Amino acid sequence: MNRWIIIIIAALVLAGGAYFYTTRSANAEPLEVGAVAPDFQATGALAGEQFSFRLSDKLKEGPVVLYFFPKAFTEGCTIEANMFAEATADFEAAGATVIGMSGDDVETLTKFSIEECRDKFAVARADSEVMDGYHVRMVPKLSMTNRTSYVIDQNGKIVLAHSAGEPKGHVTLTLEKVQQLARAKAAAPPES
Numbered sequence: 001m002n003r004w005i006i007i008i009i010a011a012l013v014l015a016g017g018a019y020f021y022t023t024r025s026a027n028a029e030p031l032e033v034g035a036v037a038p039d040f041q042a043t044g045a046l047a048g049e050q051f052s053f054r055l056s057d058k059l060k061e062g063p064v065v066l067y068f069f070p071k072a073f074t075e076g077c078t079i080e081a082n083m084f085a086e087a088t089a090d091f092e093a094a095g096a097t098v099i100g101m102s103g104d105d106v107e108t109l110t111k112f113s114i115e116e117c118r119d120k121f122a123v124a125r126a127d128s129e130v131m132d133g134y135h136v137r138m139v140p141k142l143s144m145t146n147r148t149s150y151v152i153d154q155n156g157k158i159v160l161a162h163s164a165g166e167p168k169g170h171v172t173l174t175l176e177k178v179q180q181l182a183r184a185k186a187a188a189p190p191e192s
Helices: 002-027 055-059 075-086 088-093 106-115 128-133 170-187
Strands: 041-046 049-054 064-068 097-102 122-125 148-152 158-163
Touching (some): 041 097, 041 106, 049 122, 055 064, 064 170, 075 097, 088 097, 106 122, 148 170
Parallel strands (some): 064 097, 097 122
Antiparallel strands (some): 064 148
């Protein structure tokens, strides 16, 4: 009898592990460089003011840095938001728009846009479609995103994807990429 209990428990543990692995692996890797960035509409906030936007409209203005973070007002996410806020002028000089996204509700993000983003850049709510489209759904808390940063060029293509649990590196890598895009644009012959 004890042997059957152990076998049943082992089977349940293996099944649970397989489920976790399958769910996790579906979102473990970010979109590849060269992939088309999924277009979406979202509600966000900038400097405490709520607004709606569409990614394709933002791309008409220049490249977009789309960075996903797990939870507003947590230590790592606060550090990352502060780092993006400090570098906002550099992103703007390169012609890029920075948008932070998480699964937080819009009211929380509105406060976060003032207190931690320092009124410098927009933050928006990532719904399930956006989380799945960008492969950023965190497991096991399915309503949270992992920490992944994308640079999307004006053609809507992913030109940089960086996924790491620590905030370090996200600002530096995305800024370097948008500055590279700006230099390439400046060096390109004028369109006729």
